[in-house]
Amino acid sequence: MIEVYIDGASAGNPGPSGAGIFINFKDGTVERHAIPLGIMSNHEAEYEALLHGLSICLEKGIAKVSFRTDSKLIDDAVEKRHVKKAQYKGLLEQAILKIDQFEMFFIKWIPGNQNKNADELARLAIRKNVESQ
Structure with missing residues (x-):
């Protein structure tokens, strides 16, 4: 089973943000994705990292994945399929569909x-x- 490490980060809250996705295929192959996200909060960037990671795996036809995150917010929301703050409800719903x-x-x-x-990505x-601004 491949492992997908995700991280979202913001320089400010909100501020310029990015998603990092590191995919370990467990056969010696890895993929690295550094995705600029525009201006958003750190929590939104964490959700966007999850969504991008899920999309990449689905596009590749991967059936079994194990995601890793250092965000308790993301881990708890996905595990419980529930968010406390309404502003993240739509992002979680998108993630669950994927x-x-x-x-x-996992x-x-x-x-x-x-x-x-x-994190580096x-x-x-x-x-x-x-740089693109």
């Missing part, structure tokens, strides 16, 4: 020091965002 297309989907919270690849995406 998640339900997988044969197997998400696991990990400490930030285990998510360095995705998210920060690179912020810089890409700023």
Whole structure:
């Protein structure tokens, strides 16, 4: 089962934001995605990282995935399929529609020091965002 490490980051809250997605195919192959997101909050960037990661996996026809995030907000929302703040409801609903297309989907919270690849990609995406303005 492939592992997908995701991270969203913002330079300001809200501010220029980016999503980092690091995919480990467990066969020695990895993919790195640094996606500029425009201006948004850090929490929105975390959701966008999840959505982009899910979309990439679905486009590749991957049936079984294990996502890793250092965001408790994302981990809890996906596990419970519920958000406390109404502003994130639509983002979670989009994620669930994608998640339900997988044969197997897991998400696991990990400490930030285990998510360095995705974090570096998210920060690179912020810089890409700023450079394109």
